[in-house]
Amino acid sequence: MAKKNPLISLYVKKFGRITTNGSWYMIQILQSYTEQSIPLDADGIKHLILAVSKEKGLKSSSIRSAIKRYLDNGWNRNPIVWKRYTAWKYRFPPDVNTAIRLLCASYVDFEKSFEDEHQRTRETINQPFPKMQEDRANFPSVSDHRSSKKKIICSFIGHKDVYDADIQFRIQSTVDGLVAEYEAVEFYVYPDGDFSYICLLVALKARTYNPQKVTIALISDHSSTEEMLNSERAFFCMSDKLITPVIQESKKDDITLKQTRMMQWIVQNSTHVISYFYDTLYDPHYQPIKFQRALEYDLTTPETEAAILNAVSFLTEKEQLIFQKMNEGCTLKDAGKVISVGSERARQILQHGCRTIRLELKERYHSKLTAEQKLKKTTCGLFALGEGTFESLTRFKRITDFLFSVYDVRDIYVDSSYSLSSFLFALVYATASRIALRETKITALMCADTFSADDDDQNDIRKSLCPPCHSVTYVSRVGTGDDNSDFDVISDMIERADFCICDLSSAQYSEKIREFAAQTRGAILLDISIPNDVNYMRCW
Structure with a gap:
């Protein structure tokens, strides 16, 4: 054959x-x-x-x-x-x-x-990014099912790593289709690796562009909600609610089993699931999950399936034998008999071989990235931050730490009125204390009509803002009124940046800002205003 x-x-x-x-x-x-x-x-x-x-x-x-x-x-x-x-x-x-x-x-x-x-x-x-945005509306529909137009709950489950260069586009196309089809969509995000962070990014875009239809729920496996709230890695402030399911503990301290049960809970409580699992990688964190209650959208590709099979040639003879027998449907016990070992040793050999395959897939993934994807810098804007209280500064620090570590933000745009605020000094301190962030560039934005064209005036402004900023950029006024200089800076920042951190509860143009971000499909808005924690948290 x-x-x-x-x-x-x-x-x-x-x-x-x-x-x-x-x-x-x-x-x-x-x-x-x-x-x-x-x-x-x-x-x-x-x-x-x-x-x-x-x-x-x-x-x-x-x-x-x-x-x-x-x-x-x-x-x-x-x-x-x-x-x-x-x-x-x-x-x-x-x-x-x-x-x-x-x-x-x-x-x-x-x-x-x-x-x-x-x-x-x-x-x-292969098209330039703006063209991709224009053609996204013409991407084939993700589903032929029209069972309901009411609220749905969509979750994401997949490998921790990603192996397809176009995975973000696939997720974005699927999410856009669901948001366009249903009246309300709630996304369940379980933060556990690169795939989940891409899903969170796509969900945040959907919420910014469709604020009346989309909500985000962060799924936490912390046994104590207080532990989650105090965690340095907590980024629950990016979501609308926090859900901590009660997962039955196993007799053994088995983290893999706990994560599998968490995924099963997420699927059972979802109406739609966007999945990204290659069965032939035998991911230890994934066991067969029943989708009888949820409609599944599979994002795997035959090219990567073929790449997995091609990478088997890099395995040792024993690893190849175990892998082949598992692909034929044998159990670990039966596969182990081929090389005269038990099921546990066969599992170890299989997982070692799969780690080798994953390394090959990662090399393939980086080679498939386009030049634009490799060179693109992630940017973040800061405006309308409000008063620098302990709560707001804590949330600001957690969001910026997360953006720096996960999305590799390196260029910061800040409204010049906040250049000497406690927020910016907290940001400068964070970047100065970490070697990896010392190349972060901070640019102050201000309206060109707020000062005279005199060179001395411009030099004085630069001296007052630099440091802590590295440079100053002037924004031309596009507003229609005489008092729109603040919004001119904000609108320019939304168009420039990938993320914008702000406190919309204290912003003068909060509704206008939301509408502008949704209409222009610009930066993701991350609101650091303090919610009512009683309503925010929900435990199951």
Whole structure:
């Protein structure tokens, strides 16, 4: 048989777990069908099953039983995919013969639509960023389901690391489609690695651009809410609510099991799930999660699936044997017997091999990044910060620390009226105390109409602002009134920066600022105004 087509594996994965014997047999059946164009009548399906049984040395009944288990498991996870891809409208799963006929008949259309969509995505990714923004509205719809127009809860689950250069665009397109389709969307974000931080970034954009429709809930696994509130890494001030589910503790101190239960809780309490899991990476933090209550959007790609299989050549002989047996649907115990080790040792060998594969995928990821993605600097603006109280400065410090460490913010724009405020001195102290942040550039923005054109006047202004700022930039007035110089600076900052930290409860033009950010799809607004903590926190 020819080399396995990764797109077939991707299609089979949509209907059930890809690591079972039944899924492996279904992949072989689909591959045989695409190569030989066998008729999909009773005799043709019987011929396809017999071909697999001869290759594996098993009875046809064993092949059918394995496929039946694969189908039942997939139906329990997400029965909606059958209607979406095969037009199966019944409330029960199809039998084995019908399932094989439906998957084979629908695969050709799936392959064509996927290639068209992927080609469009590649063309869009290679375009300059402004063009990408214009074309995003024309990106294919993320869902053909129109079951409800009311409020939905959308969560994100995936690997800690990302392996696809266009993953942010894929998430953004999916989120934009959901926000456009439903009346209200609440995003559940569980901060646990690069993928979750990209999802948080996309959710923050959606909330800024659609403030009346979008809310963000931060999911915390801290047993004590007080511990979360006092944590240096806390960035709950970016969300609208904090949820701390009560997760049943295991007898052993097993962090992996606790995280798996957390993901299961998130999925069970979501109506939609954006997932990013490659089954062949055997992520220890991920175990099969049932999606029967949630509609799943899978962001994995066949190219990365193929890259995973290609990276197997870098593994040792033992690692390759374990990996191959696991891909065939064997258990760790059965895979370990091949090299005469127990299940625990087989798990260790598998995880060591998967770490090697992940390193290769990271190298591939960085090589796929465009020049624009590599050179792009993340910027942050500061305006309308209000009075520098202990609470506001604490929240300001937590947000800036998070932006520096996660999104690598290096350029800061600040309203000149705050250049000598306690906020800026807190920022300067933070950057000076960390070697990695000492190259951070702070630029003061001020309206050009607030001073005379005299060179001495400009020099005096620079001397008064630098330091702590490194430079001063003048903004031309675009307002319609005589007292709009403050808003001119703010609007220019929103258009320049990726993030803007502000206290909208004290801002003179708070509603105007929100409307401007939403209309121009500019910077993400991070409001440091203090909420009512009683209403903010919600424990389950």
